[in-house]
Amino acid sequence: MINKTSMQPDNFSPKDSLQLIDSMINQAKNRFSENGFLYLLWGWLILICSVGHFIFIKLDLFRHPEIIWASTWLAVIFQVFYLLRKRKKDTVRTYSENIVGYVWMVFGVSMGMISFILSKTNSWEAMYPLLLMMYGMPTFLSGVIMRFLPLRVGGIICWCLSLVSVVVTSIYILLLLGAAVIAAWIVPGYLLRKKYNQQNG
Amino acid sequence: MEFKELDPILHSQLRLAVVSLLISVREAEFTFLKEKTNATAGNLSVQINKLKDAGYIEVTKQFSNNYPQTICKITKNGIEAFEAYVNALQSYMNPGTN
Numbered sequence: 001m002i003n004k005t006s007m008q009p010d011n012f013s014p015k016d017s018l019q020l021i022d023s024m025i026n027q028a029k030n031r032f033s034e035n036g037f038l039y040l041l042w043g044w045l046i047l048i049c050s051v052g053h054f055i056f057i058k059l060d061l062f063r064h065p066e067i068i069w070a071s072t073w074l075a076v077i078f079q080v081f082y083l084l085r086k087r088k089k090d091t092v093r094t095y096s097e098n099i100v101g102y103v104w105m106v107f108g109v110s111m112g113m114i115s116f117i118l119s120k121t122n123s124w125e126a127m128y129p130l131l132l133m134m135y136g137m138p139t140f141l142s143g144v145i146m147r148f149l150p151l152r153v154g155g156i157i158c159w160c161l162s163l164v165s166v167v168v169t170s171i172y173i174l175l176l177l178g179a180a181v182i183a184a185w186i187v188p189g190y191l192l193r194k195k196y197n198q199q200n201g
Numbered sequence: 202m203e204f205k206e207l208d209p210i211l212h213s214q215l216r217l218a219v220v221s222l223l224i225s226v227r228e229a230e231f232t233f234l235k236e237k238t239n240a241t242a243g244n245l246s247v248q249i250n251k252l253k254d255a256g257y258i259e260v261t262k263q264f265s266n267n268y269p270q271t272i273c274k275i276t277k278n279g280i281e282a283f284e285a286y287v288n289a290l291q292s293y294m295n296p297g298t299n
Contacts, residue, residue, distance in 0.1 A: 017286075018290055020217055021217065024217075024221035024237065027237050028229075028237070029225055088266065091236075092233040094225075094226045
């Protein structure tokens, strides 16, 4: 905070100037704006879809059990409105938030392209290893940019599960997807929320 | 021993605080700057205008949910002036090394 009694120019020493600069930069730097909401939204949604898909196949409930994944489109629409609203409410925008946003945009575009390429080339057996590998990429990078270890660990777990999924050929591969989102998004999501509430509460 | 001249625009507590905050973020609203500097709205507004007139910051005014919003962003000139100011400060802190 600024000492209002010495607000005039030249009324403070170079040492005071450096202290003020340091204090202001630290205030902006230590601000933590990620509340974990989108990690939790997508984490729980993918968990429900993967486990739901598994149960539908196991119990032979539907002719097209994969239809459950259509719910992700609703989440995409909801996310667009959520981000627009958040952008209006935020009083500051940082460079790191901007970069994290681009990382997830690249992830979204790459996921769309992978789905398109796999559907055109009929190489569905590569889908789950690629999905798990892709989940790891933005998760790990976000962890690096935000200096948040649980996301980095989550990203590494996704890559390990991606390798494991190559040898899992049955429908149990769907459960690996569930395990990946618990490690990469749900657990870090709750930890992000806790950190956010501690710093902003 | 040579002391570099300190930029009078930046050598003011509130203006220096605003520029130091803006150098750390991409852009910030007036309310964020007010909260972090603990300045009064009137004083902050005057200092922001001085920084804007000097070409150190860009100020965009817009409406969000019928409320006016003032968004501030540091310019290339502002970054250069800040760097020059910090260099000048160093000449005071470590005389003879610059």
